[in-house]
Amino acid sequence: MVERDGSAAGRGEWRNRAGFVLAAAGSAIGLGNIWRFPSETARNGGAAFLVVYLACVALVGVPVMLAELSIGRRTRRNPVGAFMMLRPRTAWPLLGGLGVLTGIAILSFYSVVAGWTIGYLLKAVRGDFSTVEKASHAESFFRQAVGNGHWNLLLHGLFLALTVFIVVGGIKKGIELASRIMMPVLLVLLLGLVFFSISLEGSGSGLSFYLKPHWSDITPQVVVAAMGQAFFSLSLGMGAMITYGSYLNRKENLLSSACLVAGMDTLIAFLAGLAIFPAFAAAGANLEGLEGGAGLIFVVLPTIFSSIPFQPIGGILFGGAFFLLLSLAALTSTISLLEVGVSWAVDELRWTRLKASILLGLAAFMLGIPSAFANGGSRLFSGKHWLGMNFMDAMAMIFITYSLTVGAWLICIFAGWVWGTKAAAEEVRAGCENVSLVRAWTVLVRYLCPLAIAIILAVIYFRPGVIPT
């Protein structure tokens, strides 16, 4: 797959544009959309969060994605190698290193949650959802499921093993093929859930919580959370898109690809909210005081599945299909989290793809052990001893809220000022005729994005209370 000298020709390439777009969308679409987006929305006031989130995606997310893709395609390298090539003998390659580290760190707890989706898949197939019914039962059901540390650990290991297996397969046969099949099916299933959930009696208040913003709800906390969620959901700030861009040829239109990927990602997140909130309201839950938190979808969805007609078949079929697809969506994201480190080890350390995948997968497994025990499995890791929260939440705070935001900021500074918008725009223009859009992009990466992200970082720094603990 990758030639020993690391030359571009031997690194592998996407089969075609659709293959790339689907793989990048596969990276972007995952637990971030279906698990984290609804709980962040719930925790941050509903519709107000949605509005701020959409603005963050359009004004900051898409430009940063384009910056990453252009750095990747120009250099055809992993994030460390890319900065080394564009600015040798500077500190910039360290930014790539931060990306590799962040990828492994996010992978370590992401695959624990992904393990829950497999656990829930097994429960669904056993018919467990057909008997859950009330949200209060679903809550204890969830606590019990995730409180079993050893079971979590097993599923976490299983999920990482699947990830390693696909990454070993390389670009075309592994990553691209997996995404091509899974993404479209997920969309169809999600649409089905949305229609069902809206049709439930009493769903109206959920809809208005989600869609009718109260402007006064927009606080610094909401903006910080929305920006962090946008980077996480779009897989930005850690070089995943640099890596995916590096497998892209110069004929493709980067600008329209970035818009397409961001659009699909946002659509899936939006639909997930549209499936969750009406169902939650219909189950009689109080939306205003909603805490969000790691369990939201794992508590709400079983109540939806158990109210589907024709039990137990309804719960088994719908619940089973949904958690199967959620696991698969998570898989196309864990693949990209691992691929960043693997491409680095293959290009720079000259490891084989097999060795890199296995060793880095193992590192993520070890680092994930405390997270597997952080939701009831052990007093040490579940207790709020970790920056005032449990171990897994602390990892998410450090590596999502801080690391991705800092990473995205530095990538903007790099593309806008160091590498420079002239060189960056030249790369974007290859494959894209629309000069005025490219010009608009250069203004955004150079001025608006760094400024907006700097404000977010300043708020986090001066008012640490904006991050909920």
Ligand code: PHE
């Ligand atoms: N975007 C993925 C999701 O929403 C998570 C991810 C983040 C993947 C960063 C790669 C890089 O689930």
